[in-house]
Amino acid sequence: MRPDLTPAALRRAIRSGEFTGNTSGLAPGYVQCNLTILPAEWAGDFLRFCQANPRPCPLLAVSATAGDTALPLLGDIDIRSDVPSYRVFHDGVCSDEVTDITGLWREDLVTFALGCSFSFEEALLADGLEVRNVSEGVNVPMYRTDIDCAAAGPFHGKMVVSMRPFKARDAIRAVQICTRFPQVHGAPIHLGDPALIGIESLARPDYGDAVTVAKDELPVFWACGVTPQVALEAARPPFAITHSPGHMLVSDLRNSQLAIL
Amino acid sequence: MRPDLTPAALRRAIRSGEFTGNTSGLAPGYVQCNLTILPAEWAGDFLRFCQANPRPCPLLAVSATAGDTALPLLGDIDIRSDVPSYRVFHDGVCSDEVTDITGLWREDLVTFALGCSFSFEEALLADGLEVRNVSEGVNVPMYRTDIDCAAAGPFHGKMVVSMRPFKARDAIRAVQICTRFPQVHGAPIHLGDPALIGIESLARPDYGDAVTVAKDELPVFWACGVTPQVALEAARPPFAITHSPGHMLVSDLRNSQLAIL
Structure with missing residues (x-):
């Protein structure tokens, strides 16, 4: 993948299935995110976990309502297809790794995007x-x-x-x-x-x-x-989805925009 | 000495000779300064030394002209009497410790005030x-x-x-x-x-x-x-004056005013 693609162009390549690899070094200058997707019933506790542990779990964006697949704060995103690789969890155990979760999507799912190193x-x-x-x-x-x-x-x-x-x-x-x-x-x-x-x-x-x-x-x-992945495994929600390690959600935010000074 | 004296009141007590002690813990909240006084002939090099080594020698104020005993940036100061104890150096060697340098003052002397821990x-x-x-x-x-x-x-x-x-x-x-x-x-x-x-x-x-x-x-x-005291001893100027360790110039600047953010 060309390293100088814009985040939007890179997400298009990911969305189409053309690119399913590690995003390290791609779209330099732009924020990439850790991803956790949970049923709404579990989302409130996870949100509080992030707020109580901001150093490991710095929350950048949450979907506006359950079932919403957009994250407009981060760009023109369809969270079901815009991450190169996803991990699917049942009862806190990873059961599958897939490149698209459109077929797994449910109207009760809430998406959390967290900052990344x-x-x-x-x-x-x-x-x-x-x-x-x-x-x-x-x-x-x-x-x-x-x-x-x-x-x-x-x-x-x-x-x-x-x-x-x-x-x-x-x-x-x-x-x-x-x-x-x-x-x-x-x-x-x-x-x-x-x-x-x-x-x-x-x-x-x-x-x-x-x-x-x-x-x-x-x-x-x-x-x-x-x-947060370790906390997810400990909590054992019946269903959850995360990104695969190194296969991040690439956003339109510039890293420099996150500088507090 | 009462620890809650204002810098101006503390300097008055020092100026009158009433107080000649260590200034640690006095006038809390206000900037105290290291002091170096040198003949004008040596002042340019010392100024460059401070500028080239800002971490050990953070320059807060310099007298406006040779012979000037004021440091208006730091308060209503007479540098000849407003420090509790001075060290007098000849050829880089400390030869005397005094509580007032009015009798030693010369029209070619330049004063440097540096930040302190x-x-x-x-x-x-x-x-x-x-x-x-x-x-x-x-x-x-x-x-x-x-x-x-x-x-x-x-x-x-x-x-x-x-x-x-x-x-x-x-x-x-x-x-x-x-x-x-x-x-x-x-x-x-x-x-x-x-x-x-x-x-x-x-x-x-x-x-x-x-x-x-x-x-x-x-x-x-x-x-x-x-x-800078070690550099002064190495340079061996024929004449120099510093504060005695712990006996600092107390200024009207608040510590918080020095915060860059």
Whole structure:
């Protein structure tokens, strides 16, 4: 896929089934979103979970009414077809991976779009920082921590974090840069000793791939969008849909529009 | 001295000789300044040194002309009498400590007032963070690093840093808070392993007092106002005057006025 397609052109290619791949690096400069779709009966609790845990679950948009397939805040979107790959869950267990959910759509479904780390990684790269998972060409390493999320109804669980190593001066700069973007996870939640947040080994991430951490670097940890997936698995709603990892909803919002200053 | 005196009332007590003590904790909410006074012949290079090294040498005010004893930007000040204690230097060596420099004043002297860590410590405390040197009632520990300052004429030397330990989440918060205050040293310049900036032992500071660092804390390092004193000693001007450590020039500026956002 040409990396310079506009978000609208990229979504057209996705909608037609022409593109079903990972969206990392595509439509640079534009916000990509994590996706959770739930029956209305479960949506209120999930909304409260996001509001109570804004660092891992920064809510960018919610469908206006149950059954509504549009997200006008994010662009001209049909949520049933505009994501390259979806995961279908029954009772909190992923049962299928599909490229279109038109056939699965129900009038009681509510859509949540959450901010994603691609946006702040772009801001870090634009400042000249090296983002290790990008330079090593792998998925960012992610870890389950011992940090409890605030529960909301059946939604609960530990926070998942992503990790990027930096020299101290770049870690300080990363705090400054990411503080400007609270809607895409914001400032790091931890840096330094992984054991202090319950991570046993940086070499064995729970999701994604391990990256090199040099002796003169600190691991820096951000709240991660996998957290709501873990809460979803814990809540075990009878039916739910999410994006497949790395296969995001590409929006018309510019990353720079999310900067609070 | 009553801690709630206004800056003007405190300066009157200092000017009259009634108060000659440490200004830490006095006139809370107001900016206190490091002071360097030099012959005009040396002032241009020192000004360039400050401009090239804004983190350790954040310049708040300079006298309008040589011989001028006022600093109207900072209040109704007579720089010859409004600091509780001064150090007098000849050829870069401190030869005397006095409470008034009226008898030493010369028409070629230029005054520099630099920001001081008291301002950002107040902002950290106001956010609920524990500042260890404050809670332990000692002077902040300061260390010579292996970081070279940018030289300007005869002024050169290594950067001196102050250190305050924090848990990682508070260290991240401290970066956010201090970033708002570039004129009082701004964001930390390092955190974590002291050896990476040439510090051999946190237990043996080069200036000030050691503080407790818990196992779950990171040492956080800020550029320090002792740096220009070290550069002054290296440059060896025939004559110079500074404040005595902890005996600062108290200004009418509010700390909050220095926040860039």
